[in-house]
Amino acid sequence: MSDETVTVAHGSGAGKTREFIEDRICSRFADAGGDPDLAVGLGALDDGAVHDLGDQSVVVTTDSHVVSPLSFPGGDIGRLAVAGTVNDLAVMGATDPLSLTCSLVVEAGTSLDLLEEILDSMQAACEEAGCAITTGDTKVMGSGEIDGIVINTTGVGVLPRGEHVPDAGLSPGDKLVLSGPVGDHGITLLAEREGFDIDGDLTSDVAPINDIVDAALDTGTVTAMKDPTRGGLATALNEMVRKADIGATVDETAIPVRESVAAAGELLGIDPFDVANEGKVVFGVDAADAEAVVEAIRSTQRGSDAAVIGEVTADNAGRVVLDTGFGRRYLSEPEGEQLPRIC
Amino acid sequence: MTTEVDDLKFRDPEAAEELAADIEAQMARIDEPVEIMHVCGSHEQVIAKFGLRSMLPADLSITMGPGCPVCVTNMPEVDEAVALAEAGKTVATYGDMFRVPGTVKSLADAKSEGASVEVVYSASDAVDLAAENPDEDVVFFATGFETTAAPTAAVLQADPPENFYVLSAHKYVPPAMEVVAEMPDTDVDAFLAAGHAATITGYGLFEEFTDEYDLPVVVGGFEPLDVLYGVRRILEFIEAGESGLDNAYPRGVSREGNVAAMGAIDEVFERTSGEWRGIAEIPEANFVLRDDYAAHSARRQFDVEAVDGAGDPLTEECICGNIMAGTASPKECDLFGEECTPSNPVGACMVSDEGTCKIALEYGGQPDL
Numbered sequence: 001m002s003d004e005t006v007t008v009a010h011g012s013g014a015g016k017t018r019e020f021i022e023d024r025i026c027s028r029f030a031d032a033g034g035d036p037d038l039a040v041g042l043g044a045l046d047d048g049a050v051h052d053l054g055d056q057s058v059v060v061t062t063d064s065h066v067v068s069p070l071s072f073p074g075g076d077i078g079r080l081a082v083a084g085t086v087n088d089l090a091v092m093g094a095t096d097p098l099s100l101t102c103s104l105v106v107e108a109g110t111s112l113d114l115l116e117e118i119l120d121s122m123q124a125a126c127e128e129a130g131c132a133i134t135t136g137d138t139k140v141m142g143s144g145e146i147d148g149i150v151i152n153t154t155g156v157g158v159l160p161r162g163e164h165v166p167d168a169g170l171s172p173g174d175k176l177v178l179s180g181p182v183g184d185h186g187i188t189l190l191a192e193r194e195g196f197d198i199d200g201d202l203t204s205d206v207a208p209i210n211d212i213v214d215a216a217l218d219t220g221t222v223t224a225m226k227d228p229t230r231g232g233l234a235t236a237l238n239e240m241v242r243k244a245d246i247g248a249t250v251d252e253t254a255i256p257v258r259e260s261v262a263a264a265g266e267l268l269g270i271d272p273f274d275v276a277n278e279g280k281v282v283f284g285v286d287a288a289d290a291e292a293v294v295e296a297i298r299s300t301q302r303g304s305d306a307a308v309i310g311e312v313t314a315d316n317a318g319r320v321v322l323d324t325g326f327g328r329r330y331l332s333e334p335e336g337e338q339l340p341r342i343c
Numbered sequence: 344m345t346t347e348v349d350d351l352k353f354r355d356p357e358a359a360e361e362l363a364a365d366i367e368a369q370m371a372r373i374d375e376p377v378e379i380m381h382v383c384g385s386h387e388q389v390i391a392k393f394g395l396r397s398m399l400p401a402d403l404s405i406t407m408g409p410g411c412p413v414c415v416t417n418m419p420e421v422d423e424a425v426a427l428a429e430a431g432k433t434v435a436t437y438g439d440m441f442r443v444p445g446t447v448k449s450l451a452d453a454k455s456e457g458a459s460v461e462v463v464y465s466a467s468d469a470v471d472l473a474a475e476n477p478d479e480d481v482v483f484f485a486t487g488f489e490t491t492a493a494p495t496a497a498v499l500q501a502d503p504p505e506n507f508y509v510l511s512a513h514k515y516v517p518p519a520m521e522v523v524a525e526m527p528d529t530d531v532d533a534f535l536a537a538g539h540a541a542t543i544t545g546y547g548l549f550e551e552f553t554d555e556y557d558l559p560v561v562v563g564g565f566e567p568l569d570v571l572y573g574v575r576r577i578l579e580f581i582e583a584g585e586s587g588l589d590n591a592y593p594r595g596v597s598r599e600g601n602v603a604a605m606g607a608i609d610e611v612f613e614r615t616s617g618e619w620r621g622i623a624e625i626p627e628a629n630f631v632l633r634d635d636y637a638a639h640s641a642r643r644q645f646d647v648e649a650v651d652g653a654g655d656p657l658t659e660e661c662i663c664g665n666i667m668a669g670t671a672s673p674k675e676c677d678l679f680g681e682e683c684t685p686s687n688p689v690g691a692c693m694v695s696d697e698g699t700c701k702i703a704l705e706y707g708g709q710p711d712l
Contacts, residue, residue, distance in 0.1 A: 007686075016686070269696060319707075322394070322707075323394075324392070324393045324394045325354075325356040325393075326356055326359045326393040326394060326395060326567050327393060327394030327395050327396065327397035327398040328394045328397045329391065329392075329393075329397065329707055330707030331707055332704065332705060332706065332707030334705075335684055335685050335686065335704065335705075
């Protein structure tokens with residue numbers, strides 16, 4: 001017995017979360033390692049599981065969504081719940097979602113108008129992503145027993161190209177491609193919580209991006225994909241190089257960051273690379289195809305700022321080197337909850 | 344040398360390369376190792392964030408000295424604040440102080456056990472808190488260097504509510520530079536002084552220091568080019584064998600500084616000798632309230648009892664003191680990034696955004712390229 005308890009840091013998305021998930025949670029479940037039809041299981045810690053079923057492969061993923069505030073500039077928890085799961089399917093290669101569940105847990109006292117607004121927003125996001133809610137569950141908890149609304153969505157999709165794309169597939173020489181500016185979602189929410197009123201109109205990027213992934217996969221050889229959600233771009237890049245046991249060099253001046261996000265980030269003392277995105281993808285792309293993939297992404301609705309941001313290297317295994325335009329340093333993963341700097 | 348102080352644009356990598364090339368040529372001519380110490384967490388942040396050390400020759404080292412106000416706040420000072428909170432006072436303090444460990448616990452620990460601790464953004468927020476809660480004793484745990492001592496002085500001069508008290512842990516930087524310069528195991532050849540603090544004190548006060556210790560001092564700003572320019576200016580002094588003083592941050596700092604702010608500090612505080620956490624007893628470096636302000640002094644009005652209980656045994660292994668004196672780096676600490684992380688800090692250097700260890704962890708360090 002120990003007197004340790006779960007802390008907020010266990011869920012913040014960085015190193016401590018990884019240890020928590022690997023050592024305390026996944027280690028307790030059998031990985032179904034003997035199942036020949038399970039191409040990707042729990043042990044891979046990827047964005048979803050892949051089952052090979054004869055001539056088709058099915059991807060399953062799940063995500064519980066909590067966010068404060070429930071509505072924010074650019075979206076709400078409903079849009080987040082659909083985009084989060086659709087995007088996790090997409091970065092496995094399942095760009096055509098088959099079925100989405102909606103499991104609602106609502107606190108007594110929640111405004112019905114707000115709830116309906118959130119559900120309408122889920123439906124609108126489903127239409128954007130080309131999918132539908134096909135089954136669900138609803139629970140109401142007492143006031144104070146949970147905070148507002150929690151939505152779990154589970155997604156099932158097939159792999160239209162037969163193959164899944166792992167997050168661990170990078171190899172030296174690959175280019176790293178980013179689908180658009182980073183930090184929008186995290187900085188917008190932190191600014192909202194702090195009551196910051198910044199003229200640069202901060203807006204969350206929450207959106208389904210299965211069309212962006214489709215465009216990339218149709219155009220070139222994609223070796224790895226990840227959506228940089230919790231822990232941000234810094235965590236996603238570090239995870240990708242660590243899993244592939246290779247290194248990467250990233251050019252900070254090539255990484256798109258909106259001016260308003262950069263300015264708010266400086267005020268809050270929070271690096272836009274360290275906070276969540278809800279509508280972006282990082283790709284590893286065969287160098288020969290990189291420019292074509294960037295062009296293809298740019299032709300999609302939300303991909304106009306796509307860019308090559310770096311390159312995968314054989315040296316510096318497990319680390320991401322950031323060229324700041326001045327000097328170089330390692331890009332580290334954020335540790336613990338990102339709190340605004342106070343003094 | 345083309346880039347001059349008036350040309351310093353924010354974040355221009357080309358100008359930075361030029362300055363770095365100048366510095367490399369200077370170091371080749373000087374032809375021996377040089378150690379420059381800066382005394383400000385904001386300098387360390389900009390150096391780490393932009394990877395500036397990787398632009399500089401290997402025999403030029405830039406180390407951070409005692410430049411983190413949260414870090415140098417002494418453990419017994421934190422203990423006093425914790426004891427006041429546990430005795431039923433409302434303790435207001437800056438966010439950076441909230442998780443700094445005292446001997447047994449931090450203010451954050453006290454709060455989670457039910458004490459009343461509020462994070463404020465400024466001294467005047469703490470005064471507002473007292474005005475809004477007339478039935479409570481509100482104690483502002485006031486920390487920081489000249490930059491935050493001035494606003495604390497200003498609210499005390501402005502006739503605050505009777506239930507507003509100050510527990511001062513404010514500190515004055517210049518005497519700490521003297522102590523570091525006198526340490527037997529320091530090899531500091533020059534100081535890059537902190538532009539923020541100098542906006543208040545003015546840079547003229549370093550004249551005496553450069554004369555006495557025969558070391559160059561250049562006051563620097565906080566953009567990457569400011570730092571590189573300041574370093575180049577220091578090397579000019581070293582190359583010429585001079586112990587000069589210069590202001591490389593003229594857009595923020597004057598010779599006299601903010602006379603009104605310094606006047607307020609002098610009127611409200613006197614300077615006494617005091618221990619800086621992990622470093623040394625430093626003469627005339629602690630700001631305490633003058634007798635005229637005794638009615639608002641938490642130390643005078645309340646009995647602050649000593650803290651019972653044993654400290655964290657890991658504290659014994661923490662080398663924060665050496666790190667703040669510039670004689671050790673975070674990498675030399677066995678606890679760094681292992682037992683000691685920002686969410687579970689052992690030493691104060693891992694708590695504050697101005698702390699050397701926190702900055703080293705946050706910006707990942709410098710690759711061997």
